[in-house]
Amino acid sequence: MTSTTAPTRQARLALTPRTSMAGLLDGAWWPYSRDLATELPPLVNALRDRFGRVTRITANPMPWPVAPYQVPVGGYAVHVGWFTDQAPDTMILLSYNLGRCDLLVIPPETEPSSAARLMAAASAPGNVHTTGTLMSEEHETGRLLRGAGAGEDAWETDGGASRQPQPRSHPRPVVGARMIYLPQGMRR
Template sequence: MDGAWWPSSCDAAAELPGLIAAVDRLLGRVTLRIGLHGDVWQNIPRRIPARGRQVRIGWFRHTDPRVITLSFAAGEPVVLLIVPSGTAAGAAEATLKLTAQDIGGMSIDAILTLAHLPADPAPRATADGSARWEDEGGSIIGQAARPSTGRPTTSE
């Protein structure tokens, strides 16, 4: 984990341009590709325009839904923990501060536990309206289900 990001929404087309610009500026590198979990985001474009180039967006279902990966022409990719957009400010800020420290070797679950955030990925709603954990298939009792985004939408 190289840091954290707290987007304002789950709308990839709206949120990714700001992330790309900030990472390019802060690291002095040029983001070429972003990988994210396809079920967590809405309105996922195939490409995002950024400073004279198109950043390719790849969506996957086999990656951890709690992270986003930015790749560059040279060097290691950057992996950011995603602080869910609906997170309370105090918990989100704690997560951002924690990931700004040396967290080498800490698991995502450990980071989220220290920041007082749920360690499990958010449940998704199934076709029948019940919530299920993505990795287990078990029901969630007593929690509101997050609507499934289904297949990502694209715009070019």
């Protein structure tokens, strides 16, 4: 008996290097289609070594014609939370073990050269661009904003100063707990 399922393609994914300072994004994903049930399993499998077992994702339903609440991935279900206030080109993947992974989702119909630029920018060490900034700049000009390593001379001619990226921690999700941030002097 032969199987009727199509072979799974490898996820087109670019992640920031593990040894770099964290930026606003952990990388970019360029799915082959807008079918989340088909595209999510290869993505989750590609992230397993780095982020552990992904159990939940959050996304905006606008780019996905079918919005399932669960997607089967290798013997378990990844739960999907749909949020219209989340940027349409952002996907957040959550893992019990290692926290979260924030990805730019590049539309499947994007030209390969444009997708390559977006993937490089989103996975650049210390990137300071949001998914919305990256997508609108690529759409409007076909080129990306200067990265965190842009020279001071270039920024001076633009009338601004470079922003140093701030490290972003990946907190582990804790069920039933409330995080309270205390000023430096009030910590024990």
